Amino acid sequence: MSTVPRPGGGLLVGVDVGGSKIAVLVTDSALAVRGRYALPTNVGAPDRAVEVIGAAIGAALDDAGADLGSVVAVGIGVPGRVDPLAGSVSQAVNLGWHDLPLGPALSAALGVPVSLENDVRAAALGLLDRRILxxxxxxxxxxxxxxxxxxxxxxxxxxxxxxxxxxxxxxxxxxxxxxxxxxxxxxxxxxxxxxxxxxxxxxxxxxxxxxxxxxxxxxxxxxxxxxxxxxxxxxxxxxxxxxxxxxxxxxxxxxxxxxxxxxxxxxxxxxxxxxxxxxxxxxxxxxxxxxxxxxxxxxxxxxxxLPAGDTGAWGGIALARSAAAMASPTAVGTEVADG
Ligand SMILES: [Zn+2]
CATH class of the missing domain: 3.30.420.40 (ATPase, nucleotide binding domain)
Known part of the structure; x- marks a missing residue:
């Protein structure tokens, strides 16, 4: 699959991987919400992580009426220690993950850049990115x-x-x-x-x-x-x-x-x-x-x-936005929508 964004595409995908659910948000480059999906289950064993997260992303894209060809980048917040440069999860105690190269594996499976960060750090970045405060x-x-x-x-x-x-x-x-x-x-x-x-x-x-x-x-x-x-x-x-x-x-x-x-x-x-x-x-x-x-x-x-909602998944969107900007500076706008 090509990693070149399709003309007219430019969707961002934010994923919040929690201990008991996976929340996915799909936005356009102006950060308007296009689709969402929440899977109310644990992501499970490390060898199934790519499959389960990939399926949740697929469901959110269905909700957006889009497919992976429109996605410029995926950002994922994970509850644990993360090496953002390697895209690997060093340790996520609640998920039972150790040294899991989730970013590269998911990127290879989906054909888009994937950026990884600790979930709470990612959420803070999302608040900053959208000027929530x-x-x-x-x-x-x-x-x-x-x-x-x-x-x-x-x-x-x-x-x-x-x-x-x-x-x-x-x-x-x-x-x-x-x-x-x-x-x-x-x-x-x-x-x-x-x-x-x-x-x-x-x-x-x-x-x-x-x-x-x-x-x-x-x-x-x-x-x-x-x-x-x-x-x-x-x-x-x-x-x-x-x-x-x-x-x-x-x-x-x-x-x-x-x-x-x-x-x-x-x-x-x-x-x-x-x-x-x-x-x-x-x-x-x-x-x-x-x-x-x-x-x-x-x-x-x-x-x-904060209002109860998608703080974690918005953190993923912020990660995706910076990953998209790095992968292709013209693929994604820098305008931030209100709210
Ligand atoms: Zn302690």
Whole structure:
């Protein structure tokens, strides 16, 4: 298959590979959405990754009424350590992938350039690319889902770091006697405040004191906890407050470390909206009340809750856009649509 874009084509494909779903977005060069597809399953074993991701891309292109001949580049965000130059996934613990050359393999299968990046770093790039935060050039994207991680943008550029680890704050220890983390330490932020940790906190509280509407829920998850909190359940409210306190410290840490203007918050757990956000904002207010120094960096509006949606897949679009620009500078416009 030719890698030369077809006249009148110029489609970009963004892919967000998650632990439990693959989301694909197809846009034109002005970033208008042309098609989308979400596959609600794990991508599976590494030897099936190309096939499964390729099929999801095919379904999104069907939705767009297009085919691979119109695609100038594909960008993929993967939850793990990525070597963007080699296009390989060094390690994606939740997917069970190690040293997987996904980029070259997918590029060979699809016949288009494929660009790879860590999913949260890619999402931060997508927010910058589309100016979702307006003219803000110093911000973090804090993702709270199965894990916790941040993507850092400084002076209008994504900060990767020499190992691509900039922003991996989910593995900062906040309680050295806390639960064991797969990274080898104890009490990492994500063992205390990510989705599975929120469910575990609620289950532990239930075991100690069963008086909660959550006692009726089987297979408790973070969304159940926030739903119960929104309904006035005292146990769930307590858990939401504990998590909000930890996440407010994470926001404070990001603001102090980088003097950033905005921490954009997203990820699966943040889909609980106000029930998730309000405890975090109250905890931020307590930090501000105690510290004039904190007040200087934690400006009003420092936390920006992103709309639930395609933040990850838009990150893939941003990767695809820069890959397309590198592969063929005239193939893709540089105009950015509003929104
Ligand atoms: Zn850890």
């Amino acid at each position: 307006g003219d803000v050039e110093d911000f973090a994207y804090l993702s709270i889902g199965t894990g916790i991680s941040a993507g850092i943008v400084l002076d209008g550029r994504l900060r990767r770091g020499p190992r691509g680890m900039a922003g991996e704050i989910g593995h900062i220890v906040v309680d050295a006697s806390g639960p064991a983390c797969p990274c080898g330490l104890r009490g990492c932020l994500e063992t205390l405040a990510a989705g599975p940790a929120i469910a575990r906190r609620a289950a532990e509280a239930l075991a100690a004191d069963g008086r909660s509407s959550l006692a009726r829920v089987s297979h408790l998850d973070a969304a159940d906890v926030y739903e119960a909190a929104a309904g006035g359940d005292a146990l769930a409210i307590r858990v939401a407050d504990e998590v909000g306190t930890l996440l407010a410290r994470a926001v404070h840490l990001l603001a102090m470390a980088y003097d950033i203007e905005v921490v954009a918050v997203g990820g699966g757990v943040a889909r609980a909206r106000d029930a998730f956000l309000d405890p975090l904002l109250r905890a931020l207010d307590r930090i501000r009340d105690d510290s004039p120094l904190a007040r200087q960096v934690l400006v009003p509006g420092v936390v920006h809750l």
